Amino acid sequence: MTIRAVEWNTDSIILLDQRLLPKKTEFITLxxxxxxxESIFELKVRGAPAIGITASYGLALWASQATFDSVDKFKKELSVKKDYLCSAxxxxxxxxWALERLVSSIRNTDSIEQAQAQLVEEAIRIDLEDEEVCRQIGEHAWTLLKDGDTVLTHCNAGGIATAKYGTALSPFYLGKERGLSLRAFATETRPVLQGARLTAWELQNLGVDVTLITDNMVAHTMKTNSINAVIVGADRVAANGDTANKIGTFGIAIIAQALGVPFYVAAPLSTIDLSTKTGDDIKIEERHPDEIRRIQNELIAPTNIPVFNPAFDVTPSHLITGIITEKGVVKGNYEEALQALFT
Known part of the structure; x- marks a missing residue:
């Protein structure tokens, strides 16, 4: 079963509310x-590609509703709205990346009506391109795997985090299409439980043999269950290969290296940011303390206990066996190899 997390509907956006999974599959209209x-900030939509797609449709939606007496005023306000969405x-x-691409697409446009149409077309193009990119990532991932392998993954980098197929989960989708089998171990992914709520649900619906574990079971599971590879997604890849992903990824990479298990990052070129030199330059979002203090609004800790709640961590490139992109698997000197992807 394939569910699209984001769909354009001419004068609105249809969005899968991922906060409600797995209890409820509900689509909302933006x-x-x-x-x-608000949907991006509140994690109704999550996953770097799906966030980019939603934001691009959001900017196109605003543009289609806007009324200005000059194209210059329209473009100026479009830039303001781009920055507004970037703050989410x-x-x-x-x-x-997606929002800048939209703004750039109308740079030479001299009428508001033409700009409005072009923005919608560009947002749809970003959506369709992501589906093909994810399929290609899956193709390249299969060069690293064989039928019957067991893969451990963290957080959710599946079809509902992208246009379709996913990044880290794309080999599971392609495997199902081709009659090949992969077994999965999915981490729970505290504090928001994207692995338990989303990855386990998604892979189970796909018919994959998936086992759920808590985050602190990774080392024991990797040692005792013949894990053939770890594949995770990414929210940003720096020019040197350092990768920001959901909090806990760094620790899993350390465990994988200690146990000799290949650790792969699956990421489209749109997630690679050559303007960010190293992982130290990546801004790490810190979220509300109640994500730690509570589970589904039930208090599990003292009410006012101080909390440190970074949403992401950075895995240094030396712990990454390879980065799987739509152009192939990058290994070795990441600074040179990643740059070469864009030349």
Whole structure:
């Protein structure tokens, strides 16, 4: 079963509310740019590619509703609205990439009506391109795997985090299409439980043999269950290969290296940010303390206990066996290899 997390509907956006999974599969309608900002910030939509797609549709939605007496005023306000949407989540580079691409697409346009149409067309193009990119990532991932392998993954980098197929989960989708089998171990992914709520649900619906574990079971599971590879997604890849992903990824990479298990990052070129030199330059989002203090609004800790709640961590490139992109698997000197992808 394939569910699209984001769909354009001419005068609105249809969005899968991922906060409600797995209890409830509910689609909501976004009619304003404020709805889009709130949906990104509140994690109704998550996953770097899906965030970028939603934001691009959101900017196109605002543009289609806007009325100005000159194209210059329209473009100036479009830039303001782009910055507004960028403020929703600071770590996922796809958000900035998609919105900048939209603004750039009308740079030479001299009428508001033409600009409005072009923005919608560009947002749809970003959506369709992501589906093909994810399929290609899956193709390249299969060069590293064989039928019957067991893969451990962290957080959710599946079809509902992208246009279709996913990044880290794309080999599972392609495997199902081709009659090949992969077994999965999915981490729970505290504190928001994207692995338990989303990855386990998604892979189970796909018919994959998936086992759920808590985050602190990774080392024991990797040692005792013949894990053939770890594949995770990414929210930003720096020029040197350092990678920001959901909090806990760094620790899993350390365990994988200690146990000799290949550790792969699956990421489209839109997630690679050559303007960010190293992982130290990536801004790490810190979220509300109640994500730690509570689970589904039930208090599990003292009410006012101080909390440190970074949403992401950075895995240094020396712990990454390879980065799987739509152009192939990058290994070795990441600074040179990643740059070569864009030349």
């Amino acid at each position: 009619r304003t740019i404020e709805d889009v900002w 989540r600071p770590t996922a580079v796809n958000l900035f």
